[in-house]
Amino acid sequence: MKAAFYEAPYKVAVHEAPRPQPGPHEVVVRVAACGICGTDQHIFQGDFFPTYPLIGGHEMAGEVVAIGAGVDNVTEGERVAVDPSIFCGYCFFCQRAQGNHCLHWNGIGVTRNGGFAEYVLAPRANIYPIGAMPYEQAAFIEPISCVVYGVKRLRIPVGANALIYGAGTIGLLMLQLVKHGGAGQVVSVDLKEDKLALARRLGASATVRAAEKADDELRQLSELGFDVVIDCTGVPGVVEHMFTHVRDEGKLLFFGVNPTEATIKVSPYDVYKKDLEILGSFALRYTFHQAIALMQNGSVTVQPLLAERLPIERFPEALRLAGSGDALKVQIQP
Ligand SMILES: [Zn+2]
Ligand SMILES: [Zn+2]
Numbered sequence: 497m498k499a500a501f502y503e504a505p506y507k508v509a510v511h512e513a514p515r516p517q518p519g520p521h522e523v524v525v526r527v528a529a530c531g532i533c534g535t536d537q538h539i540f541q542g543d544f545f546p547t548y549p550l551i552g553g554h555e556m557a558g559e560v561v562a563i564g565a566g567v568d569n570v571t572e573g574e575r576v577a578v579d580p581s582i583f584c585g586y587c588f589f590c591q592r593a594q595g596n597h598c599l600h601w602n603g604i605g606v607t608r609n610g611g612f613a614e615y616v617l618a619p620r621a622n623i624y625p626i627g628a629m630p631y632e633q634a635a636f637i638e639p640i641s642c643v644v645y646g647v648k649r650l651r652i653p654v655g656a657n658a659l660i661y662g663a664g665t666i667g668l669l670m671l672q673l674v675k676h677g678g679a680g681q682v683v684s685v686d687l688k689e690d691k692l693a694l695a696r697r698l699g700a701s702a703t704v705r706a707a708e709k710a711d712d713e714l715r716q717l718s719e720l721g722f723d724v725v726i727d728c729t730g731v732p733g734v735v736e737h738m739f740t741h742v743r744d745e746g747k748l749l750f751f752g753v754n755p756t757e758a759t760i761k762v763s764p765y766d767v768y769k770k771d772l773e774i775l776g777s778f779a780l781r782y783t784f785h786q787a788i789a790l791m792q793n794g795s796v797t798v799q800p801l802l803a804e805r806l807p808i809e810r811f812p813e814a815l816r817l818a819g820s821g822d823a824l825k826v827q828i829q830p
Contacts, residue, residue, distance in 0.1 A: 499613035500811035505542030516617035518564030528631035530611035531555035532818040553611030554580035557634030580604040636798040640787035646777035655680040662728035663691040736760040
């Protein structure tokens with residue numbers, strides 16, 4: 497099969513590789529679509545301690561083409577999405593149902609071969625049937641599952657006003673789910689006007705361009721701040737600035753992935769005085785079914801977020817395009 501490999505930091509190559517064979521309780525999926533996300537850029541740069549050579553890609557959908565011994569929950573020919581998260585099941589955190597904090601955590605496309613290939617191997621426990629959903633939409637189930645997990649952590653007060661920094665793919669998925677999750681008003685902030693236009697199309701009540709007057713404009717929209725403020729940028733300066741616009745007894749969600757060494761300044765007095773709640777949200781935890789349901793009932797729309805589909809031979813170019821910030825979601829369709 498053809499596959500795209502990370503061979504060293506900043507080095508990728510597309511070449512032939514043996515097609516995976518399913519062991520007991522495993523399945524092989526012919527990949528139809530696999531999204532590129534920020535994590536793939538991190539792995540490209542050598543973060544997350546990749547073991548080379550590694551096939552990346554963790555936002556996958558495709559068709560089951562082979563099943564191993566003992567697999568009775570899926571059949572060959574079934575259309576599926578793949579949850580990349582692999583939890584050991586026996587560590588302290590797994591035993592407390594905190595799989596995303598598993599001490600032996602593995603990820604398909606992160607620590608073992610993923611979906612930037614014609615075929616991918618997955619445990620049967622990671623396979624989710626998608627019915628008739630188009631594959632290129634189903635490849636969004638993984639990022640939506642992460643957003644569902646974040647929204648679950650937030651417990652949005654009904655009718656809350658929400659402020660979301662970042663209107664990239666994740667910011668625009670967050671916008672839709674925060675609205676669906678009970679917010680009364682959602683305001684999006686981004687540097688780029690075309691992204692903000694899309695945010696308005698997808699349900700933002702108002703948008704503000706991240707420019708000199710942004711703080712004034714946000715105060716005009718809500719003088720006393722917002723009940724919920726969410727970062728979907730992963731930029732430390734933006735995260736620090738979120739505290740300026742959170743309303744008393746408000747919640748802050750750190751969703752974007754910041755550089756591991758980054759720090760920010762927070763006033764502990766403000767957190768105390770304002771009864772603030774600061775929340776993190778890491779990856780996903782058994783939220784695939786919810787993501788699929790939200791897509792199937794139309795609560796979240798992904799088609800406008802899909803910017804580019806490229807064949808696997810053009811993986812290096814696709815990775816560059818996805819990392820440029822100019823395009824929303826770029827997919828490999830092997
Ligand atoms: Zn991702
Ligand atoms: Zn574990």
